[in-house]
Amino acid sequence: MARVIVIDLSRHNTVYVGHDRYFVLHAGGPPLLVRDHCPHRGGPLSLARPTPDGRRLSCPWHGTKVGVSAVRRGCLPMVRSGDEAVVLLPDGTEPVSVLRKEVLANLPAETGPAC
Amino acid sequence: MTIIETAQSPALAAYCAQPIFRPGPDVYITGNPYRRPIGPVGPASGFAVPATLAEFLGPGQLAAGRILCNAYESDMILLPAAGLATAKDDFDLFYGDEIRRLRDTVRPGLERYAFSFLDDAVPAPPVRTLDDLQEYFLAEVGGAGAPADASGVNPAVDPAAPVGGTMRAITECRHPEEAAGLHLIQLALDALTEASAMARNLGGSYGTEQSELFKIFNDEFGYGVYGAKHSTIFKEMLASVGLRTDLHAYWNFYLTSSLIGVNYFNWLTEDHRGMFRYMAAVTYLEWLFAQGFADTGVMLRAVYGDRVDAKYCDEHAHIDVHHGRMTYENLLLGLARAHGEIVIPELVRGIEDTKLLLRLGDEDFRAQIAWADDLAAHTGTRTDARDDASVTTLRPDDPFTTGVHDADLLVEVEDGAVHVHAWATDRPHLLEKGDVLHVPAHRLHGLKAASPRARVATRTVETAERTHDA
Ligand code: FES
Numbered sequence: 001m002a003r004v005i006v007i008d009l010s011r012h013n014t015v016y017v018g019h020d021r022y023f024v025l026h027a028g029g030p031p032l033l034v035r036d037h038c039p040h041r042g043g044p045l046s047l048a049r050p051t052p053d054g055r056r057l058s059c060p061w062h063g064t065k066v067g068v069s070a071v072r073r074g075c076l077p078m079v080r081s082g083d084e085a086v087v088l089l090p091d092g093t094e095p096v097s098v099l100r101k102e103v104l105a106n107l108p109a110e111t112g113p114a115c
Numbered sequence: 116m117t118i119i120e121t122a123q124s125p126a127l128a129a130y131c132a133q134p135i136f137r138p139g140p141d142v143y144i145t146g147n148p149y150r151r152p153i154g155p156v157g158p159a160s161g162f163a164v165p166a167t168l169a170e171f172l173g174p175g176q177l178a179a180g181r182i183l184c185n186a187y188e189s190d191m192i193l194l195p196a197a198g199l200a201t202a203k204d205d206f207d208l209f210y211g212d213e214i215r216r217l218r219d220t221v222r223p224g225l226e227r228y229a230f231s232f233l234d235d236a237v238p239a240p241p242v243r244t245l246d247d248l249q250e251y252f253l254a255e256v257g258g259a260g261a262p263a264d265a266s267g268v269n270p271a272v273d274p275a276a277p278v279g280g281t282m283r284a285i286t287e288c289r290h291p292e293e294a295a296g297l298h299l300i301q302l303a304l305d306a307l308t309e310a311s312a313m314a315r316n317l318g319g320s321y322g323t324e325q326s327e328l329f330k331i332f333n334d335e336f337g338y339g340v341y342g343a344k345h346s347t348i349f350k351e352m353l354a355s356v357g358l359r360t361d362l363h364a365y366w367n368f369y370l371t372s373s374l375i376g377v378n379y380f381n382w383l384t385e386d387h388r389g390m391f392r393y394m395a396a397v398t399y400l401e402w403l404f405a406q407g408f409a410d411t412g413v414m415l416r417a418v419y420g421d422r423v424d425a426k427y428c429d430e431h432a433h434i435d436v437h438h439g440r441m442t443y444e445n446l447l448l449g450l451a452r453a454h455g456e457i458v459i460p461e462l463v464r465g466i467e468d469t470k471l472l473l474r475l476g477d478e479d480f481r482a483q484i485a486w487a488d489d490l491a492a493h494t495g496t497r498t499d500a501r502d503d504a505s506v507t508t509l510r511p512d513d514p515f516t517t518g519v520h521d522a523d524l525l526v527e528v529e530d531g532a533v534h535v536h537a538w539a540t541d542r543p544h545l546l547e548k549g550d551v552l553h554v555p556a557h558r559l560h561g562l563k564a565a566s567p568r569a570r571v572a573t574r575t576v577e578t579a580e581r582t583h584d585a
Contacts, residue, residue: 042432
């Protein structure tokens with residue numbers, strides 16, 4: 001059976017479902033709760049920086065540029081109302097926790113050769 | 116074989132005399148990472164005079180290589196797979212005060228002996244500026260067959276590229292499985308403790324390059340997942356082709372050049388003045404490893420067919436494309452940018468050293484498989500040799516060790532029978548009474564009695580007046 005949690009976006013931006021980590025990404029449009037996992041080798045996309053065009057995240061591990069649209073496809077369904085968001089979690093029994101973390105992926109794009 | 120008395124220092128003699136460093140009866144050393152026989156200790160100079168390039172494969176370098184490997188690895192955590200109780204006394208000895216004191220006494224002299232030739236062997240090219248360095252590096256990797264791609268970084272692997280060189284030579288051996296096994300054994304010297312030398316460069320405080328190296332280290336260690344750790348998948352590769360996976364099970368079959376190669380990286384990370392050389396050496400290797408491991412995978416599949424688990428090679432063929440780029444951009448050029456022209460000559464030295472060690476290692480390995488592959492062709496009954504026979508009597512349980520000699524030898528069985536171990540095979544070459552085996556200079560071999568008692572005479576070949584001016 002699907003599980004639903006409610007998080008306060010003013011206080012939380014990260015959700016752990018077992019060992020899987022999701023973070024709130026602001027990439028234009030409504031915020032997304034995306035998996036913190038680079039498709040290359042599992043690098044932490046929350047520590048990625050946006051490319052100058054804002055359309056991709058530059059993974060800190062090996063530099064793969066991961067398209068925001070691809071990240072969006074793996075996001076958890078989330079409905080926001082003000083600071084409150086209702087999230088639909090995957091089926092399972094893993095423990096869930098929410099917390100606040102620094103999310104570099106939401107910082108302004110880096111300039112220079114790394115991007 | 117007996118330990119030859121030399122003019123070595125008392126500390127060196129005491130180090131080599133430790134029970135864990137003396138040979139036992141076994142050809143393969145299993146279940147105990149602390150037993151590391153040094154074997155015959157040369158040279159007569161007691162290592163006071165650095166080895167020259169011509170002495171690269173001599174008995175002095177082999178002994179120094181084994182001692183230094185022991186010294187460096189007593190800085191690493193090594194535990195027996197069957198539990199510490201199986202080797203607790205040796206554990207206490209290996210990490211104990213006495214061996215560490217002796218190790219620290221002998222190590223600098225041995226390093227001088229083993230590595231000084233690198234400074235003289237190749238004149239350093241005149242690379243001074245960041246632009247020079249970039250141009251030089253790209254020319255070097257281009258010359259080594261891995262030119263940068265259109266975006267200026269190392270190219271993606273071509274899995275269909277025809278393999279040549281040593282990988283092809285292995286497949287063309289009469290006994291390709293033994294030759295491939297010997298190659299994996301040389302890799303095992305480093306791969307089973309993968310990135311342990313790199314770990315010595317992770318601590319401290321040196322800017323963005325430190326973080327970049329950590330990312331590579333993180334990859335080597337499988338992101339903390341044991342099943343993905345490179346040494347784990349290397350073991351799976353060994354096991355898939357029936358090779359032992361214990362650390363240094365094949366200690367007796369590490370070639371001199373392989374020991375020097377792996378010690379080189381431990382030396383540069385143990386003595387932090389070597390860090391710039393190290394970073395450049397790693398950059399050069401990572402760049403070349405991507406295609407190199409793709410070729411190794413092709414070779415292994417050609418030799419062993421479907422039964423080989425070559426994931427380790429596939430992993431490197433993939434991740435080293437990234438590592439080549441990361442090290443080049445962020446370690447080699449990063450350090451040159453951060454520290455300027457004062458470090459560029461050292462960075463260049465690391466690349467020149469590595470090029471030379473790769474070439475010498477390749478030649479050593481090729482010569483070993485060429486000889487070991489057809490010992491019957493080197494066996495006869497003629498004894499056209501000097502009258503300098505040294506005669507030994509061997510029994511099956513005598514201490515076994517392998518060694519090399521500076522001159523070509525003739526090994527004659529005067530009585531009984533002996534097995535010649537020239538590579539790690541369960542089918543060693545049998546010599547019977549009257550047989551004479553030609554052992555070229557610098558070829559690694561060990562003898563084990565195949566009869567209750569065997570008498571062996573060893574003579575120097577008459578024509579082998581080697582001048583060491585190779
Ligand atoms: S894990 Fe993201 S680029 Fe490798």
